[in-house]
Amino acid sequence: MAAGRQRRRRRQQRGGRRGPAQRPRGAGELTQSQRNVKVQCSNHDATHMLVLSPNGKLSEQWATASGGCSKTRLVKELGNQDVVQIACGDQHAMALSRGGDLFTWGQNAHGQLGVGSQTTLIPQPQLVERLKGISLAQIAAGGAHSAAVSLSGAVYSWGKNDFGQLGLGDTEDRDCPSYVGALEHWKTVFISCGADHTAVLSKEGLVCTFGAGGAGQLGHNSTRNELMPRLVAELWGARVSQVACGRQHTLVYVPSLDKVYSFGSGGEGQLGDEGKPNQLIPLPINSPVNAGKSCHGENMSQKVIEIIAGGNRSIVLSKQNKNSYVNGIATLKDKDVDAWISNSSSQHWESIKKNIRLIFSSEACINGSFLEKRDKYFKTSKEVSGVDISEVQCFYKKISKKPKVFQEVQKEIEKLLPSLSSSPISPENFRVYLILPFLLQGEDDSSFRSLGLLAQAITKLQPKDLQTLECLWSNLETTFFKELVFLYQRVSQKKLSQFLMEVISLQRNPYYLHPHETETLQVLQILYQVNSRTGFRVQENNFYVPEVKVIPTVCLFFNVETALWKLTKYPCIFDMQDKIYVHYKECEALSRPFIDNYLILMGQEHWVFPVKRECLLQDIWTHLNSAPNEQFRKILQVEFVGEAGVDEGGLSQELFSVAARTLCQPSTGVFRRVASDLAWFPSQASSGEHTFFRIGTLCGMALYNRLLAPFPFPRALYKKLLGVAPALEDLEELWPAAGRSLQGILDEEYDHNLESLDMDFTIMEEGGSMVPVELKKNGANIRVTKDNRKEFVDLYLNYVFNESIREPFEDFMQGFLRGCPATKWKMFLPVELQVVLQGHTKLDWHLLEKNVMYRQYKKSDQTIRNFWTVFHKLPEEKKKMFLAFVSGSDRIPGYGLEHLKFSIADPQEEHPDELYPFASTCEHILFLPRYSSKKILKKKLLSAIEHNEKFGLR
Structure with missing residues (x-):
């Protein structure tokens, strides 16, 4: 063959010893046209050879410099592996299997085997665990370092690094594969290793080199070592298709020019001319390859060039076939x-x-x-x-x-x-x-x-x-993400169903959930958190597990509350009603008294809370200031001094409603009133008289006692309580103009428009001293540009929602945690916690009618029919006043209108026309005397509502 004749001529020209031609390190791969592959790497007087047969079996051989060879040894440790690539360093070997596993063995003084150890010698192949799972495309071995390229062009290197040949920016050896971050997205398709240098080839035909440069083998017109990959500038514009490293020289092939270029050490003719000095930049070699026809008349336009550099030799092969010499893993x-x-x-x-x-x-x-x-x-x-x-x-x-x-x-x-x-x-x-x-x-x-x-x-x-x-x-993509959620929701549903069935059939302990039953729930919860961070692309109900709703029923017969508490670690599987149930169950359990560390299962302890209407806030603060922390575990029972009635929830609700309304009045000066009449913390306020600690305690008590605290707080407060960072939409809820302005800054396409605003990293306090506050150090001298506008908006939001209200919010939070000793409320989303504490503002009055209960009345009675006819014709505001008249609040608790315990009863008096309709807020009962006329009923109903309004029931 032409290649064989060419090799013989080169050996004769060099006058060197005859022997098998060296393959390049990292290029010892089997091709379809070869019966076997030999890779020979010399080190002083010894030669290590790997022989790969066509069936993927591997043999190795050590030979002395005198030519004597030991018997070829089948690498039986890899007998069950279909090896597709091999590479040899000076004294270590690498083999890549078709199944994607990389094995190494031999000398390991510098960690060149990549097995996490620097044991001097490991004679048998070891799996490189660190690269398990990486789809390797090619492997290469240097003198005492190794490298690999993945199908996605990622480069990994390990071993000796005294010249920076690993491309990691330092000279520390590595005994495990390390990712070469400097080559990220370089699109590496091939790598070759010399004794102490490395060259990589990108898909676009660019070449980078790094490591030892003393002989010019890096091609940078310098003898300096390079610790990081550096582009060979002299090859810029020339689309290189092959690269090969010898001991201290490098070859590249440019097919468009049909030329092989070399650089580095040339003392032994490896650059094309005998005795040529070191060459610091790529120059074409003198070779018959560059001729249009060979000396034997072959048509060179059909040839395929393969370059090989090994030790101090260079070989250029001319082949007629185009089979790749790199076999890959199975895909x-x-x-x-x-x-x-x-x-x-x-x-x-x-x-x-x-x-x-x-x-x-x-x-x-x-x-x-x-x-x-x-x-x-x-x-x-x-x-x-x-x-x-x-x-x-x-x-x-x-x-x-x-x-x-x-x-x-x-x-x-x-x-x-x-x-x-x-x-x-x-x-x-x-x-x-x-x-x-x-x-x-x-x-x-x-x-x-x-x-x-x-x-x-x-x-x-x-x-x-x-x-x-x-x-x-x-x-x-959203469709794929939703499918992923569905898969884990379905398997979680299956596992919970099996758990409940086994509990019901008495086949297992109801107290314990096995790890394999919660791992899919954990993944579902993680997916939910990803979904929340990316703007809720998938609706929350896709995460719910319906089996959770069965647990309350099962709890009546089997003690599965312990399992229920464990499930609360995955709140995404609960809908809002399920979370409310869990919260109520926890509060109920905490309110049971303990005696000598034993829980009394029946009954609850109560905190009797007497207050006078004329000094309501003072009485509340007095009780809160003197109460020990354990007192807040008890269920609140309010008594209005001088008034009859037993608190069944209505009196307590009235206390919170009146307190909230009073504290939010502008005359108190407690809160800042902002857009849409919302209440917010004053900026840069100090703790003062612990006002916000008390208000936080009051809100926590309302949550614990399953009551409303109807403070007009924005969504941002509930986000902060739950550890969720407020966003730009929250600023727009409080200050719409500021929110829209910041959104406009983020959306602006043109730099000059931003520059015309002349904005810097400062903020003006509203209602303050009008002294600008710097959002970052030296902020007054930093202009807002297209490059830093996101940082400006983030700092603006952080100041408004964190820095400027740090003290009052921290006081509020501490008080809230004191007032609500339960913890399961953290399962709620911010919007859900807001509804639970503030109640529903949009009400379905027909649902109220549907769920009302009657005493001494039937639904078909004329008085009842007249009442509902009159009621549904009332203005919305009057309907809310009626609700407050009956229940103590004009809002419906978070569990919904359909669960409000509301009754209509007949007081059975002798002179009903002389009576107003009157209500018992402690029991949510409307006492409705029998009237025959709708007109009279409407008049009396409105009078009753307004009468109670005068006494502060709303």
């Missing part, structure tokens, strides 16, 4: 899937099963499949997965129509799940967590079991790794 291809589907019932089934097992038993092979088209996978990062989920869905639809194939895929996935990487090294590792759920959409036990195992793997991730997965989830 899923459309043609393979079609073959599985069409041949699943034929004699090919055993071969199909083998292929399915190869791919779906390997994390790396799965991660290397379903990649986005048009090279988008090169953008893989913590924000971009590189996976085409629609392709995953398409694959699932195909195989789901062939149960035999589908079940085989499921079986391999289930076996793989327990071994998923618990400490991923790269964002590429996380693809498996995105792909597998969409392959487990079946409703059979196997799918549910596998989803549970996948959830188990997710919950074992370290917090930083879980954050990466959450980021990838947040960037899923």
